[in-house]
Amino acid sequence: MKILLAHNNYGKYSGEEAVVDKMATMLTDHGHEVAFYRRTTAGVRESVVGKVEGFLSGIYSPSGVRSMREALRRERPDVVNVHNLYPFISPAALFECKKAGVPVIMTVHNFRLICPTGLFMRNGMPCETCLERGNEWSCVRYNCEHSRLKSLGYTLRNVYARWTGAYRKNVDAFACITDFQRQKLIAAGYDAQKMQVIPNSVEVPDSYLPIEGSYVAYIGRLSYEKGYDLLVEVARRNPSIQFRFAGAKREQTNIEIPDNVQFMGYLQKTELADFIRQASFVVMPSRCYEGFPVAILEAACYGKPTIGPAHGGFTEIIGAGESAIGRLFKPNNIDDLEQQVVSLWHVPDKIARLGHMAFDKLQREYSSEVVYKKWDRLFQELICQK
Numbered sequence: 001m002k003i004l005l006a007h008n009n010y011g012k013y014s015g016e017e018a019v020v021d022k023m024a025t026m027l028t029d030h031g032h033e034v035a036f037y038r039r040t041t042a043g044v045r046e047s048v049v050g051k052v053e054g055f056l057s058g059i060y061s062p063s064g065v066r067s068m069r070e071a072l073r074r075e076r077p078d079v080v081n082v083h084n085l086y087p088f089i090s091p092a093a094l095f096e097c098k099k100a101g102v103p104v105i106m107t108v109h110n111f112r113l114i115c116p117t118g119l120f121m122r123n124g125m126p127c128e129t130c131l132e133r134g135n136e137w138s139c140v141r142y143n144c145e146h147s148r149l150k151s152l153g154y155t156l157r158n159v160y161a162r163w164t165g166a167y168r169k170n171v172d173a174f175a176c177i178t179d180f181q182r183q184k185l186i187a188a189g190y191d192a193q194k195m196q197v198i199p200n201s202v203e204v205p206d207s208y209l210p211i212e213g214s215y216v217a218y219i220g221r222l223s224y225e226k227g228y229d230l231l232v233e234v235a236r237r238n239p240s241i242q243f244r245f246a247g248a249k250r251e252q253t254n255i256e257i258p259d260n261v262q263f264m265g266y267l268q269k270t271e272l273a274d275f276i277r278q279a280s281f282v283v284m285p286s287r288c289y290e291g292f293p294v295a296i297l298e299a300a301c302y303g304k305p306t307i308g309p310a311h312g313g314f315t316e317i318i319g320a321g322e323s324a325i326g327r328l329f330k331p332n333n334i335d336d337l338e339q340q341v342v343s344l345w346h347v348p349d350k351i352a353r354l355g356h357m358a359f360d361k362l363q364r365e366y367s368s369e370v371v372y373k374k375w376d377r378l379f380q381e382l383i384c385q386k
Helices: 015-029 046-060 062-075 091-100 128-131 148-165 166-170 179-187 228-237 269-277 296-301 312-320 334-345 348-366 367-386
Strands: 002-009 034-040 079-082 106-110 172-175 195-197 216-220 243-246 262-264 280-283 306-309 328-329
Touching: 002 015, 002 062, 002 312, 015 034, 015 367, 034 062, 046 148, 046 269, 079 367, 091 106, 091 148, 091 166, 106 367, 148 166, 172 243, 172 367, 179 195, 179 312, 195 334, 216 228, 216 296, 228 243, 228 334, 243 269, 269 296, 280 296, 280 334, 280 348, 280 367, 296 312, 296 348, 306 312, 306 334, 312 328, 328 334, 328 348, 348 367
Parallel strands: 002 034, 002 079, 079 106, 106 172, 172 195, 216 243, 216 280, 243 262, 280 306, 306 328
Antiparallel strands: none
C-alpha cells in the first residue's frame, strides 16, 4: 500500500511534525510505501510579503492545489493522510483528492476544524464560543490571536472551508486523537460515521525499573495556559516537598519562586527520560484542554502516574475510579490541585500502584504496535470502499 502524507510544516519543529515523521517510520517499518507532500511556514512571517501570502493562501492556495494535483499524479497513492493544511496547501487541495478518486484520512491534531486558533482557548482559558454559535466570527470579535489581521485571516480560512464544504465533502475519515475531540466534532455537525479515535503512541519498553522519586515533576512550556503558576503556588504552600519544572519559558512574569522550586529548562530526550525516572510523579495543571498530552505516556514508560485537570483528553487518558492511572483535579482550582499532590506525595505505595497501572495501560492502548493496527484497519476499510 502507498500512502501520501500531506502536511504544512510550522515555523518551528512542533509536535505535529514529530507525529508525521513517526507515522512515516511506522508505516515503512510495516512494509508500506510512503510519499510526502510537504510545505513549510518557516521564515514566512519575517516579511510583510510573506505575511500577506500566508493570509491569502490559508483561504485558497492556487499553488497548494496545483502541487496536490501533481503529487497525486506523480505518486499515485492508494490513500492520502492529511495533517496540517495551513497556510500553503489549504483545504481547497482536498477537492483534487476527490477528483482523483483517492480516499482521504485526516489526522485531527487539534480543534482547528471548529475553532480558528485550533486551541478552544481564549485568554488562557477554555473557550467553545465558535462551537456554540456555529460559526467562527468570535475569533475576530475577541481578537483571539491578539492581532486583528491574524485573527481575521484565521477566521476567513475557516469560514471559506466551511462554506465550500472542503472537509465535509472530501475527507472520508477523521482520525481523532481522543474521544473528547470526536464528540466535539460531532457536536459541530461532522458525520459521526466518519469519526475514528486513533490516539498518539510511544515506543513502550518491555519493562521499567521502579524508582521512588524525590520530587514532583512538571513537563511542558512555562506559560499561563499550561497552568505552571498553579503548581508554583502549591510548592509555596508546601516547602517540605521538592518541585522541578522541565520546559522552556515563553513569557515574562513576576511570579516569586520559592526555594523548593527548580527550573531545569528545556530538556532533550535523554535528559527528559532521566528527569521523569527520578520523579515521584508528574503534574500537568493545564488551564486549557490540550490535544493529546503525550507527557502522560512518557511518564507511564517509567511507571510514573500523572495528576491532570478533569477536562479535555486528560479525563480519558488518566481515567477515574479504580482504573485510573493518576489523579484528576478541578481545573484551575489551586486548592484541589494541592490536595491531590499532597495526598499522593505522602503515600509511596499508592504512587507505585498507579505507576504500574499506567505502564499496563500504556502497553494495552498506546504502544506503537497497537496504534498501527488501528491505522492499518482504517486504511484497508477505505480502500475497499473505493
